[in-house]
Amino acid sequence: MNSYWYRHFMQRLFNIIAQTDSNTAKMAVPPDAFLDPASIILCTAGLCVGIIWLFWFGGFGALRKAPVRRHRQRFVFWPLVILVFWIGGMLIVQTVTTTDIISYPANAILEIGLIAGMLIIARKSFARGLKGFGLNGKYLISNMPWAAINLLGTFPLILSGLWVSLTLGRLFKGAGFSLEVHQTLDILTDAGVGLRILVIIFAAVIVPVFEELLFRGFFQTSLRSLSGSPWVGIILTSVFFAILHPPTHIPALFFLSCGLGYAYERSGSLFRPILMHIFFNGLSIGMTLLAAQ
Template sequence: MNASPTPQPRPSAGWTAGLALLSLVLSGLLWLNGLVDSLQRPSVGNALELRQLELTALAAPALPANLRPLLAGDQPLQGLQKELLQQVNDAPLPPAPEQQLQLALLQGQTGQQQAGRQRLQDLQQQVPPEQRPLLAALLAPPANRPPGPAEELWAGWHPSPLTRALACQALGGSVDACSDRPAQRAAVLRLLGTGVVPVLLLLLGIGLLLRELWLRWRGKAQARAPLQGPPLTLAEATLLIAGGFVVVGELLVPLLLAPLLQGGLGPLAAQPALQQGVLVLGLYLGLMAVPLALLWGQLRSHGPRPLGGWLQWHWRPLGGTLRRALVQVLMVLPLVALTGWLQERLVGDPGGSNPLLELVLTSANPLALLCFAVTALVLAPLFEETLFRGVLLPVLAQRWGGLWAVLISALVFSVAHLSIGELPPLFVLGLGLGWLRLQSGRLGASVLMHSLWNGLTFANLLLLAG
């Protein structure tokens, strides 16, 4: 019997390899440039720290006396003043007027009246005329000051409850009369959500992580599920991610789509936050379109899909899939926190946060927040997991094994976010997502884990924003 003929490569295989190599070079240059540029973007970490300290100072008077030192420290206002002074002195651009006003009021309360007065005088020269009556009242001699900051003095300002209380006290009001009790009680709940709940989740995660290590040491860990992926070559997977996602999705789509979207969103110019939210949502949908269309075309050429699909979604039973995702989120949480802590201690904060974090933190428009939530909690997990854990990880695992597949896919995932400052924590998160995909054999579990992780971040930003 004649030997079976050697399978011949498809005629397009050479072109695919060439395009994949060219796309890889271009995407490498684009990613390198994006990582370097991220060093010029401000870090949202400073804003988060400031919001946390302000929230603590606002909540402190409403905390039970026996819990106040534990939850708010001994001198929350002094901690806020120290952070404000550091950020004001280190900021390359003048901080927001309210931050400078807060610092001046705090300096006046802590025996630094001259420094606080000088800061108020400097601020008076910087702000527009409609904001100056409040500053004039604070600079007036005590006998000429109004008994409290009337509403007309706040024209042009959008002060937080803490800023209102500090200004009221500076104008001679008592602590009790100037306190906003409902705002303080709400701040206590928010403080529990941003300070206590994360600690409890960290402790639970450490416990689950130790339990998993113990089970593996005893040889009782759950067996790894069979891994199935699309029948793509490494060149096809490279072309999909480097060409479709990076070159077309991240470079060409924004250049072509952004002007069209901005022109169509002209009627929303009076609501800039909503305009930005719709723009972010539209651009992300455009980013997804080309890679997903390319993936559909690649899989279509391989004939009918197998039972269960090419990407091994396996959502059902949904309860079991969700439980796997939740447990993995909790186990990864302490590892990501440790990575971030070590990075801060060793190299500091290099900046370059995801701009979406700042948008969520500063936006007060519910529809804009809905657009950001859909992008972060639905679209990003579905799209990114499809590429990195649905396609890249199985393709790599077929060639180099599961461990290398998890490591490489996590590295590509972290670099793709184009942030030097967030790269180490995102790499650890990518390891957790890849490990869950490898162990469970369920892409749906990785999507849910990614969504839960983004949801925790989103909820923390909303609590800090108030």
């Protein structure tokens, strides 16, 4: 899931800031962790993007003319069908596999199969096929810089979500509350070359494509069609996306999902949130590997 790499990135970032041992199972984020130079620079740049968006690009009213994705009526039932197959497949993989060297290829095959299935369904369900779904290959390159800008504009919200989690955690669980470092972090730092390459491909390419097709392409499109509002589709999808992840990461992942959903509605291209997701996960992996040096 996306939160796996999100946790890696943020925990590695906090490890650098707090100068903690990267091999510890848990770490406490210091109160001034959000005042480090990197966070200040990224937040400042992101706030500038937000101000420009608010005053020059219509702000929250920018989606009034969002492209309409016309599809067959029965399409609205497919998201739940895909979700059931996905969760069921993961449970089977978790039950029958005992090592990462088996579970990662199995999960990769599962998600690639579901990606193929979703593309077939979208091609048959949308007016203009995959182009109407938001997958027009001629816009792939032009969406790259916009994806980076959209992700940058979302960063202050992501960081504020982290701050909310840490503040609430310390309020209800005491000053010793900390964010847990995922125990499988060693896969990227200690695993063999073959498994490491597979994990990187899985996390940086397969997961972003799969999750954006499912959550943005299927769920958000269906919810927008049922509600008649792009923002309702974005918010409801983001709530659902966030609650599928660990509770302490729900606020930050909700904001990230809203940024991904907005990018889809504003551009009409599914390539933009896919690229944002790839950039985010790629940055997470890069930070993990660099911090392990």
